[in-house]
Amino acid sequence: LICSASSEPQLKAISSSIRDKVREEHASKPLTEDGYPTSQWVVVDYGPVICHLFLDSRRSFYDLEGLWNDAPKVALEE
Numbered sequence: 330l331i332c333s334a335s336s337e338p339q340l341k342a343i344s345s346s347i348r349d350k351v352r353e354e355h356a357s358k359p360l361t362e363d364g365y366p367t368s369q370w371v372v373v374d375y376g377p378v379i380c381h382l383f384l385d386s387r388r389s390f391y392d393l394e395g396l397w398n399d400a401p402k403v404a405l406e407e
Contacts, residue, residue: 330380330405333388337366344371344382351375 334340344366351357357375364371369384370391381393 330378331383331388331393332380333383333385335385337369337384340369340371340382340384341366344373344380347373347380347382 332343334343344362348359351359359373360376361374362372363374369387371380371382373380373382383391
């Protein structure tokens with residue numbers, strides 16, 4: 330999962346929301362987490378699903394979509 334935020338507080342809120350929802354709905358904790366909102370890239374690893382959360386500018390800089398362009402894309406509901 331790759332998503333972006335427009336500010337560090339929004340980045341923190343998104344990562345917290347992901348952790349809270351996965352814990353509530355699947356009784357699961359991340360295997361590992363790395364990065365902080367101030368690093369502009371946060372990774373939350375659940376094993377089969379890894380969440381990469383970027384500030385907008387960092388997402389385009391690291392271009393994970395370009396690195397993984399042969400991977401299948403899955404649309405998610407809002």
